[in-house]
């Protein structure tokens with residue numbers, strides 16, 4: 001028989017740095033080390049071509065068996081035997097979306113978990129280099145068969161194979177599942193990183209846009225003093241928008257102010273930091289004025305302070321500022337929601353205390369000092385039914401209670417609930433309950 | 445059924461390669477035919493393993509261990525299946541299609557074909573259409589044999605057929621297809637010349653494709 005396993009691998013122009021760009025090397029190392037501590041098994045991260053993304057110093061040590069195989073492969077120019085199988089296993093794991101357990105070309109059991117970020121398969125974690133059986137006679141046959149191209153002297157290799165860890169199939173499956181969880185963790189941090197980078201890029205392009213339009217404006221007016229007055233004016237506008245909880249408008253103005261700071265701060269990081277912190281103080285005050293919870297506002301500003309002092313890149317500071325604005329505005333809006341909830345509760349209590357009257361929308365809304373239209377809107381948003389529907393609901397609940405008491409005539413019940421017309425009451429009751437009050441009384 | 449066959453079945457199910465190897469040797473020495481060992485001792489339990497795997501009773505590590513045990517048995521059986529023929533009855537290029545790493549079935553087919561006196565070029569597993577085209581041009585085989593074990597890789601067989609036509613070499617070679625999910629209907633639908641459900645019927649099918657001169 002002729003063996004013709006020519007390599008048909010397509011051209012993959014990915015480089016191993018792709019993953020390292022997204023995730024800090026030390027973080028990756030720590031994650032792998034934690035996995036190794038938990039399982040006692042070595043692990044490595046490879047790119048999609050199966051090559052380790054770590055330098056020799058950073059990578060975990062391979063077992064002696066693998067070191068020997070690797071050396072022999074190198075002598076014969078067959079390095080891609082290992083990498084090829086890692087690439088293939090990683091690809092399978094990515095396709096099936098689960099850990100892929102396989103036998104490596106040299107005969108060991110290994111498994112792979114894919115690292116996929118934003119639908120791009122960037123690499124895989126490979127783990128294993130173990131056996132699932134005690135080496136028996138057939139294993140020596142297999143080893144010779146599988147590694148026949150590498151060497152004729154198998155004594156050393158057999159000795160090294162005897163040192164391999166032997167673990168049960170169950171343990172292998174467990175370790176593979178754990179590896180998958182580990183990979184997911186890496187993917188999550190990578191994804192968040194990517195998101196962060198994208199946001200930063202977006203923020204930078206907004207900033208540049210702002211600077212461009214500013215430049216053309218300044219050219220038109222050709223004044224030098226524009227900047228200062230302009231800024232003060234803008235700050236006032238910003239304060240009013242933040243108070244109102246108007247995120248969109250606030251963001252627009254904020255953007256111009258940021259541009260101002262970055263242009264005037266030139267490259268002096270300390271000046272930029274000082275000015276941006278000033279802006280933070282203004283935002284914080286405005287948000288509290290707008291009703292934000294004081295503690296929450298304090299929390300946001302202390303986080304902002306930390307971010308600004310910790311970052312030493314203008315882009316990062318810029319993004320932190322934009323995020324901070326969003327947080328303040330949410331604080332204002334949250335307060336709004338809380339306020340609304342209180343008002344809705346107030347209306348409900350009012351209705352429950354006054355259901356015997358023929359309540360109008362105006363009466364209900366003025367009980368919480370709101371306009372009928374605003375009251376209607378927040379009530380519906382909060383309760384998913386209208387105020388009038390709620391009134392009817394309360395009345396009918398009460399009606400059912402009263403109907404169970406034979407002492408009351410239907411007319412009495414209607415009147416007690418503020419219905420002037422008993423037949424109208426019957427109609428409403430029937431529509432909501434599917435039977436007339438009389439029928440209800442008979443059943444009840 | 446013979447006790448030894450039962451032992452082989454059990455050994456395969458448990459993934460005990462050494463035991464399966466020894467029992468296969470014992471079976472041969474007792475004069476049990478290789479064909480029977482394969483059919484009853486190996487294929488039958490493998491089918492059950494596949495079912496258990498699907499229903500989640502066992503996992504990949506178990507399947508890997510059983511595959512290894514199967515290899516152990518085939519390792520013993522192989523010399524009993526191959527003979528030295530003076531003249532090759534024809535050349536066959538065989539491989540498992542792209543995306544598919546299953547090779548036990550393909551190896552068995554390749555083994556039996558060699559034992560029947562054909563020259564076999566094995567391209568291995570995960571072979572892209574490109575690889576088959578190159579091999580057909582290079583080895584000018586009488587038959588191209590394609591294996592696929594996954595429903596997700598069946599379509600690759602079709603892809604290979606299309607490529608053969610596109611390259612204008614479809615009429616230079618007969619194509620036979622097989623593997624778990626492949627049926628006679630599928631083979632016809634993609635325009636293959638033959639289909640066989642197992643290694644033994646493969647022999648007849650190939651004989652039909654290569655008329656003896």
Ligand code: B12
Nearest residue numbers: 494498544545546547548549591594595622623624642643
């Ligand atoms: C062993 C096995 C594995 C082993 C393979 C080891 C190896 N070196 O081949 C391992 C563990 C690696 C494996 C991996 C996977 N497997 Co698997 N595997 C099996 C299993 C249990 C047996 C296959 C086998 O070898 N049978 C024995 C041989 C002799 O039979 P055969 O392959 O069918 O071959 C005969 C005939 O089909 C025919 N034949 C075969 N090829 C050809 C070619 C020609 C030309 C001809 C004429 C005839 C022919 O003749 C052969 C001999 O009689 C089957 C279940 C099953 N019952 O088929 C699942 C099975 C095929 N695997 C399955 C799956 C899902 C997988 C994985 C995706 C699992 C995972 N999540 O990792 C991976 C996929 C890897 C990949 N990309 O290929 C599924 C497929 C489902 C589907 N979608 O189609 C199956 C059906 C199991 C199941 N019931 O779920 N698997």
